[in-house]
Amino acid sequence: MASTSVIRITIFTIILLPGLLSAPVVKAQQDTTNLLALLENEAAASGEGATRYTTATFKTTRLVNGHSVENAGKGVLDVKISHRFGTINKGGYELFGLDNATMRMGFDYGITSSIMAGIGRSTYQKAYDAFLKIKLLRQSTGKKRMPVTVSYVPTIALKTLRFQNPEQQNYYSSRLFFTHQLIIGRKFSNALSLQIMPTLVHVNLVPRSTDPNDLLSIGIGGRQKLTKRLSLNAEYYYQLPGYKLAGTSNVLSLGFDIETGGHVFQLHFTNSQGMNEKTFITETNGKWEKGDILFGFNISRVFTLGKR
Amino acid sequence: MTPVNKTMVYCNRYTNNLKYLCTAILLLLLLSANRPYAPNAVFSIKSGSISFRSDAPLELIRAQSTELRGKIDTDKKLFAFVIKMGSFNGFNSPMQKEHFNENYLESSKYPDASFSGKIIEDIDFLKSGTYTVRAKGILNVHGVGQERIIKCGLVVKNGQLNINAAFTVLLADHNITIPKVVHEKLASEIKVEVKAEMVTQ
Numbered sequence: 001m002a003s004t005s006v007i008r009i010t011i012f013t014i015i016l017l018p019g020l021l022s023a024p025v026v027k028a029q030q031d032t033t034n035l036l037a038l039l040e041n042e043a044a045a046s047g048e049g050a051t052r053y054t055t056a057t058f059k060t061t062r063l064v065n066g067h068s069v070e071n072a073g074k075g076v077l078d079v080k081i082s083h084r085f086g087t088i089n090k091g092g093y094e095l096f097g098l099d100n101a102t103m104r105m106g107f108d109y110g111i112t113s114s115i116m117a118g119i120g121r122s123t124y125q126k127a128y129d130a131f132l133k134i135k136l137l138r139q140s141t142g143k144k145r146m147p148v149t150v151s152y153v154p155t156i157a158l159k160t161l162r163f164q165n166p167e168q169q170n171y172y173s174s175r176l177f178f179t180h181q182l183i184i185g186r187k188f189s190n191a192l193s194l195q196i197m198p199t200l201v202h203v204n205l206v207p208r209s210t211d212p213n214d215l216l217s218i219g220i221g222g223r224q225k226l227t228k229r230l231s232l233n234a235e236y237y238y239q240l241p242g243y244k245l246a247g248t249s250n251v252l253s254l255g256f257d258i259e260t261g262g263h264v265f266q267l268h269f270t271n272s273q274g275m276n277e278k279t280f281i282t283e284t285n286g287k288w289e290k291g292d293i294l295f296g297f298n299i300s301r302v303f304t305l306g307k308r
Numbered sequence: 309m310t311p312v313n314k315t316m317v318y319c320n321r322y323t324n325n326l327k328y329l330c331t332a333i334l335l336l337l338l339l340s341a342n343r344p345y346a347p348n349a350v351f352s353i354k355s356g357s358i359s360f361r362s363d364a365p366l367e368l369i370r371a372q373s374t375e376l377r378g379k380i381d382t383d384k385k386l387f388a389f390v391i392k393m394g395s396f397n398g399f400n401s402p403m404q405k406e407h408f409n410e411n412y413l414e415s416s417k418y419p420d421a422s423f424s425g426k427i428i429e430d431i432d433f434l435k436s437g438t439y440t441v442r443a444k445g446i447l448n449v450h451g452v453g454q455e456r457i458i459k460c461g462l463v464v465k466n467g468q469l470n471i472n473a474a475f476t477v478l479l480a481d482h483n484i485t486i487p488k489v490v491h492e493k494l495a496s497e498i499k500v501e502v503k504a505e506m507v508t509q
Contacts, residue, residue, distance in 0.1 A: 035379045035380075035381060035386050035387065035388035035424060036388040036390070036422060036424045038379060038388070039377055039378065039379060039388055039390045039422075040390070040420075042377070043377065043390065043392075052394070055406060055409065055410075056406050056409070056410045073401065073402025073403065074402065076401060076402060076403070110402075113402075190416055190417070228410070228411045228414075229411060229487070259407075259411075260487070260489045260490075261487075261489050261490045261493065262401075262403065302401060302403050304400060304401035304402075304403075
């Protein structure tokens, strides 16, 4: 009997003591001389329960030619007018390429915060293109931690330029190009963001019989903010040997993003004339070292169509 | 038999001692635990919202957040309010929200705005009624603190405290610069409204 009551009291004490001890400790924290610090402590304690998603990894949905990991917001129409002039090694007669311009007009729309769709038309090769951009993962901190944002971007391009060889049997499918891109991006700091873009381009009709139809490349790109509203961007696609069209070079682009209210101006230098995925990744023939550098710009203007 | 009895006696004595000890500890703890409750009347925000509007010639921008947190110590007349800048919603486009956080408020560098200080007037927070008080303290926005006196309406009713206040914030006071191109779209003076229901815990 007695020994059981000892046990009972001991258990009682063991269970209750920590609870009783902690009670005055909690109350003692209510030192109100610094309410602000008190609020901050509370926030730190509860803040661990929330997930904070990283925003503004890039200023706009394009790095230079290619996609960034960024999406247009839900209900936002992003109208993009892009120009590429001729190569600057043409000299003064062509005003360093400015006499020669190709352009692409594009309309991108954010269907949800993680899915966007877009269409575009380029004067180069009289090509139409359409794409989807689907966010698979979002970089976040807090409760759910994710080091990177990952997007999947399938693109289809339709080249409507008359067939070069009208005598041969030409199929409509020969005009089609398919691109699958995975974009893995991370905002390392407020100023620096980097991304890599493994890419597969499928070409139905290749120029030479020895050319492969499935072309593989790995892109790398990033931005470094110079001021709050100005950033330096770079983008490079490395084509894997054996999985590229003969005689093409890798595309390298350098540019600036300049943000002014609802506009983003992108001014850049690149060795590609085309502005849809299959053209700049697999059909670039300019070489930087030979001065085949084209000046170009993208203007992006956003319109909010959906509510908020 | 005897050894068993001996242990029984020992046990009984031990239990009695333990009982006294436990009661003593219990009383002590309960008393000391209760002590800080009584004199500290600290009100905390149960639900609070803060909204602002920028009324510029070409654009009206509005945003609000319901994540206002705050405390008032009615004995010491101290107060503190905090809001996460990233919690504001509204705006005219998602891009505007992004610019608000990235370019103007720099929310990753200065995540909070706060107002903390002391209430000038003496009022009885236990007595129901409507009061107007002046809150004097430091308004910290974008990492820049400014001493402000802000008039607040207080309604005390059934142990609950309702607060509302309206004031303006000059962007220049807090080192927030407006680029020339958006001068017509962004007011230099932002109107802020605060509402909160506070209760003691």
